[in-house]
Amino acid sequence: MTTEEVANQLVKLCREGKFEECVRSLYSPEIVSIEPDGSTLDNRVKGFEAIAKKGEEWNAMLEEFHSSEISDPIVAENFFSITMKSNVTLKGMNESMDMDEVCVYQVENGKVVTEQFFY
Numbered sequence: 001m002t003t004e005e006v007a008n009q010l011v012k013l014c015r016e017g018k019f020e021e022c023v024r025s026l027y028s029p030e031i032v033s034i035e036p037d038g039s040t041l042d043n044r045v046k047g048f049e050a051i052a053k054k055g056e057e058w059n060a061m062l063e064e065f066h067s068s069e070i071s072d073p074i075v076a077e078n079f080f081s082i083t084m085k086s087n088v089t090l091k092g093m094n095e096s097m098d099m100d101e102v103c104v105y106q107v108e109n110g111k112v113v114t115e116q117f118f119y
Helices: 003-015 019-026 048-061
Strands: 027-034 044-046 062-070 074-076 079-090 097-108 111-118
Touching: 003 019, 003 062, 003 074, 003 079, 003 097, 003 111, 019 027, 019 048, 027 048, 044 048, 048 062
Parallel strands: 027 111
Antiparallel strands: 027 044, 062 079, 074 079, 079 097, 097 111
């Protein structure tokens, strides 16, 4: 797949809430995932197993997921970016909060090899 095809499929699956399918079908087994400094999640993980663990850690922090909005991708060469906006209630919090992030992906040989989040 081209970078644009990967980007469009990733957005489609994320909008459908199919995050695990997104990872299994579009990510390289050697995927590197990077969170910003100060994140409660590991700043840098590699591979499917580590990505799954990070997803479990995120889900464990959530009390309730209210809504999300994912932009169309912007593609340049073998990179693409999207914005993700969501409204969630974290465990131990009495009210919902808005989250807004920019997600940047690198594609090689039709698979996402790096994802990096800025928030």
